[in-house]
Amino acid sequence: MSEAVVPPRALWVPFDLGRPLGAIDDSEFQKNVMRTAFGLLDTAVEPTIEDYQIEAPDKGLSDTWSCPLNLTSESSGSLGERLLAEVARLRPWAIETRRQRGRTLFGISGAREDQVDELARQFAAIAETGEVTSEPVTDEISWAFEMPLLLRHIADDLRTFYHEAIAAQPGGNAPDHDALSRWIFSDTVLGETLVLVADGLTKAPDSPMAQLVRGLLIPEGHYRGGSAFPKETKFPIDPAT
Amino acid sequence: MVRLSDLHPVESDHLRMRAEAMPAIGPGEWITPPQLDQATVAIVSTAGLHRRIDPPFAVGSLDYRIIPGDIQFDDLVLSHISANFDRSAFGQDPNIVFPIDRLRELASAGEIGGVARWHYSFMGAMPDPSQFEETGEEIGQLMAQDGVDVAFLVPI
Incomplete structure (x- = not known):
């Protein structure tokens, strides 16, 4: 480039x-x-x-990293119940990372740190219903985006919550992007939820924006084994379309 | 920029397609700045960085956000639209994307002349960079008024 x-x-x-x-x-x-x-x-x-000829000394762990928490135990109940249970197990670690760093990247969607449960509840409801055109109705969160772009930032806030939880756990190097993505999409209810939301965007009324958001929701290669992007993506796209 | 061979094959193919389709832009006017130890340096990021109070970036944003030189990292967030890069690194050490502490250290050591009062952030992932010409000219004017000699562009 x-x-x-x-x-x-x-x-x-x-x-x-x-x-x-x-x-x-x-x-x-x-x-x-x-x-x-x-x-x-x-x-x-x-x-x-x-x-530049010098490699980075800490590229992050890829093949050898695995999350010490066995989140697959959250296997009963509805999608929303399972996602909330998973969030609850990660919460102490996410809080610890924020305490250590004195900051967080969570909150671009409009949700505050103490609203992660409501964020997860709303995201699971979207996945279960396939409703990707109307903003989720909640008294708790003031959304910073309109649909469907909001979906992309809810997903990123939840992913950030998971990443910050992993960061506090004991062990050596942090996982790299590939390892984090494989963990999210192989071993977590969040990954299952993300794919279902992407499916909902696929079925949405013929909207270039919905198709684009599907590609922005999931890293390349992790949407049912391939690209989530539409074949042709043109910028800028009017979010109203 | 990463090696394409280090990416997932789907992402690698996507970036290769983008690179091949990208229209030629430069070169621009050749400018020789003052000696580095006399030069004021500003960071220009394409990571979609902004202060928490600022509006996040939208899809296809051509605008930019200003980042003050005395920014504290607890006030710096990222709303880049792509899901294809590692945000956890920025979460752990913001300097890996926005090396303002490193500029301050280089200035204290006398290796650069100074750190600009203002820095700038765009959101990348734009297939046609020529669309940034207007805002690029604008921040060029702003940097000139800020006494900036060197713009350090840091893509994500």
């Missing part, structure tokens, strides 16, 4: 998406990436793309 944009000076880095500076909590590694990029200000005399 840089070859098309032709920036004056670019440093290509071999790091995972979401980790452009390479290594978490490693200030020297991060600064060395920046020093190499800034070095192009001295050396480049024409548009230049240079390769």
Whole structure:
């Protein structure tokens, strides 16, 4: 993509998406990436793309990581009951991560941290009913988006809650994106719920936005083994369409 | 940017298709900034970052958010629309996406001249970057008024 944009000076880095500076909590590694990029200000005399040769020391665990909690035990009751039970088991760990970090990324949907149960209840209801065109009715949460884009951010808030819960658990390196996605879609009620909501978007009235949100809900390769994106996606799309 | 071979094959094919379809943009005017130890640096992110009080990014957003140079990480959130990158890394260490602490350290050590008062965030995942021309010109003007010599673009 840089070859098309032709920036004056670019440093290509071999790091995972979401980790452009390479290594978490490693200030020297991060600064060395920046020093190499800034070095192009001295050396480049024409548009230049240079390769960064140093791999990140902590790419995150992929093949060897598994969640210590056996969430598959939440196997009885309705989808909503099972999702709420799963959230309840993860809650102490999510609270601990927020205490340690003093911050959270939860809340883009409009829900507060203490409203995760209501968020999960509403998301499960959407999955069970397939209703993806009307905003969920709740007295508790002031939604920050309209449907169907709201679905994408509810999903992301719930995923953030799960990721923050995992982060506090004892053990070595954190899982990488692939391991987290495999865990969500293989071992959790949340994964089951996400796929059902995506199914609902597939069946929605002919709306490019609904089809697009389906692709934005689930990482590539995890929607029934393939892409959730429609074949053609054009931007910008009017959210009203 | 990740190696395509490190991605899920479906995502890899998707990005390859996007890259092949992307229209050519540059090159722009060649500018030589002052020596780095005299230069003021601003971060331009495409991670969909913003302060918690700011409106989140919408699908296909062409606008941007301002991030003050004294931002605290408990006030910085991310509403990028893609589900295909690792948000947990940003949750653990925001500097891996928005390295404002690293810029402050480089400034304290005299390696760069200073840290800009304002930084800027877009949401990427835009197949045609030329649509950012108007807002790009705008933040270029803002950075010039802020005394910025170097824009450090950090894609997600």
